[in-house]
Amino acid sequence: MAGRVAEQVSPLELADYQRAVRLLLGNALITGTHPNRAALPLIRRWANQLRADLHEVLGYRLVTTANTARLLRVQDELDVTRPARTRTDRPFDRRRYAYLVLTLAALGRSGTQIALGELADAVAADAARIDGLGLDTERKSDRDAFVDAVTWLAERGALTLADGSAADWVSSPDHAEALYDIDREIVFAVYLPSRVLQHMSSVTGLLDHDRGLAQGVHRVREAAARRARRLVLEHPVAYYTDVGESLRGQLRHPGLAEDLERLTGLTVERRAEGVALVDTSGRLSDLRFPGGGTPAQAALLLAARIAAHVAGSRSSALPAPTSAERTEALAARIDTGLPVQNVLAGLSEAQPAEPVDPEPGETVATHPFVTDAWLRTAMKGLMDAYGTAFSVAWRGDPERLLREAVRLLVALRLVVRVEGGVLALPLLARYRGTTAEVKSRATRSTGAAADQRSPRGE
Template identity: 40%
Template sequence: MTTHRVAATVETAQLGSYQQAARLMLLYSIVTDSYPRKGALASVLPWADELAKDFRSLLGYTLHTTSHHARLTRRLDSLDGSQDFTAVSSKRPFDRRRLAYLCLVLACLHRSRIEINLADLVRELTPHANTIEHLGFDPTAPGHKDAVVDVIDWLVHRGALRLSDGSTQHWARDHERGDALYDIDQSLCAALFKPGKPLQHLTSVAGLLETAPTGTGRDARRRYAAQRARRAVIEHPVVYYADTDPETASALRQSALVEDLTRFTGLKIERRAEGIMLVDNTGHFTDKRFPGRGGAINRTAGLLLAKIADLQEDPAQAGRLSRLPAPDPVDEHHVLIAHIDVALPHTATLTALADEAPAPGPHPPVAGHVDDLQQPHPPATATLIEQARLDEMIAELYEEFGPSSFTIKWQADPAGLLHEAITLLQDLLLVHRVPGGILIRPAAGRYRNITAALPSPSVDGQFAFDFSAPEDVTR
């Protein structure tokens, strides 16, 4: 009988149910009986003990379950935008104002009892927001009430608040006479905001990141590197060997990683010479679907990749393309941390209890010898596509499909659509923005035949291509 380290006690006939529960927790982090869909919690609780053990051993994550919710607490090796918050109605990512309001609202709810009026909540929120420079709250200021509505809707969607009377829209239209009454789920509110360390003890945002173990044996360091490798595959669209340290790169190449993650998630691992990725063959384990049915941004991104592939494969053009050294992810991460730390309110730091911030970096080197590991790759280079070429490509797409194919929002704004499509491709680690253009990353070649799915042109010469579907939803 075959024994497995993952889902060790799960019968073969029940493995699909277990994997679905694991994917659900990884995708949403918080699961209740109504979020992300009715009855979701019932699919997780039967596997709570097995999932908790596997999350801890595989990824170093902590799964906490109660009869009312399940909460997955992650450990971060680097800062990135993959765990953003999005508005329920517009599906747009939360901006800084909304994120700040969300934290302040949760703090206010923590001091409340079992229910609260929206007007009372805002009265409590206002003085705290007004003490923060450049934040504040003014019901007459553009966007302030909209931000509060988005935060309240986000909490209602997850079950932390339950509307019992009134409406946020009534309050938004007339904040003096409109109101709404909410029941508060205090345990869920506490679960939603659960940092790994007290924020008052941090002198840098880097203190929230995992650090390599020190003063331990080689086996412990290898286990840590293996966890870091599995976290990278789970959390990122693709992992490039050249972007990792030697011990993590070695762990990424191990057959045990493929076996463990495949059994844990039910998904497929795809390897290439440059890296590794977890392929979502279910169509549901992702916050950014690509490629596939979607709005103008998603499909334009795919068409741009096709044009870039044609350019690279054209013997007459390929020789003229420049290649530049790929940016160092460690250096870029240092810059990101420095930018975030500029806004850190040091006046609130408890100096006596402050943790010393670790050296920032998405893959800090693990102490010890690496003589028997894969050595670091030489500096990688990537093809540069200049901004002028990208402008030509989007103009060709508008001419080929017709401006009306790109929805009312984008039909007169090709530059804006190009910017959003490139942003999507960068989020997926398929390209990298640099001054004057973009660098093409290796995984982009996976989509070089993406136009094979396009329909044939109609009699007027334009493709009957429907860009009118709603934009892809994000978490």
């Protein structure tokens, strides 16, 4: 580190500064209203120190304007665990993401106000030129998806409802309308790609590969240190077996904990298997665990059963796919949906994920394998024991509840998905012995005794 983290911050003001850091890390775009009206003044107060520390510690870039603060992060790997969400808290699908980008393009060509129907027509015209997309305002499902994208922008201040109702327009576009004010500064702050997309033939071109940075031993070490800090900050846990030797050395370096703790105000916890930034208060985490809602409750109970199962049986043990292998597999899936037209082949850049090979003489770590059949049986047992506490919508669809519970455990890096089941990762052992109590039918929830929350930094 060239200088000490929060060097110009007095001890009395350090907690306030760390709150600003957590706000930025949890909300990459901050406006006058998002995530709240107090956020932007706080960020502007500490802008210079934030800009210096976030770049030095993490390699991030803070861009501020009169009405926005935008944190430009470095993307080290592909991650599907943090989707945009709809008005009903469901993850965006590909159609909604497409409508979101086309809506931003239409708003960039618009003035200061626009009617929802007019905006829909502009997006529909662009969507019609994309094979397999389209937007038919006569179909309610298309209107719902489009308004989900509009609402996502409205929540961030890019659009402000001036008159009418988007919900009424969705129900009856021929008899209702909504008028929005456009904040062009926020519109342009939302979408700031790190690369020219037309120059890429693979989604891996969006990932950071230290182009032009890692020159010489010192610069290589600096780049590795930043990546190690990002790994701990951005994920619930950083496992040593998931990375190469250079990153393992940086994860074990005592300066990593000192820098991250002073920057965020959270605690770095070290175990034999890896490092975690523990957020017991939920001040930074975007995914709290244990958490409310049936999927989170089912995930906690399922985690406890998996932990007990692998501790008391001789399950098969398999090596987990590394971060590089997961990124390569996910990139292959995403790249199948990329357009083949309008890509400038001469300028295209596809960066393969760097493999993590075991060191000579190093034993490859293996983890207990739990089959899908066992998971289905375990979920049936949970439904029998606690089903009355789960919401009605989930009680009727145990397969969907199992998918959501496993998806949450994967996002928390408690398990990893492999063909035919999951592998139980070391952090899962923390939930062994978790107990639950069915509360009254009026509350319809489960209470679970556990003391860990997900240290997520997004």
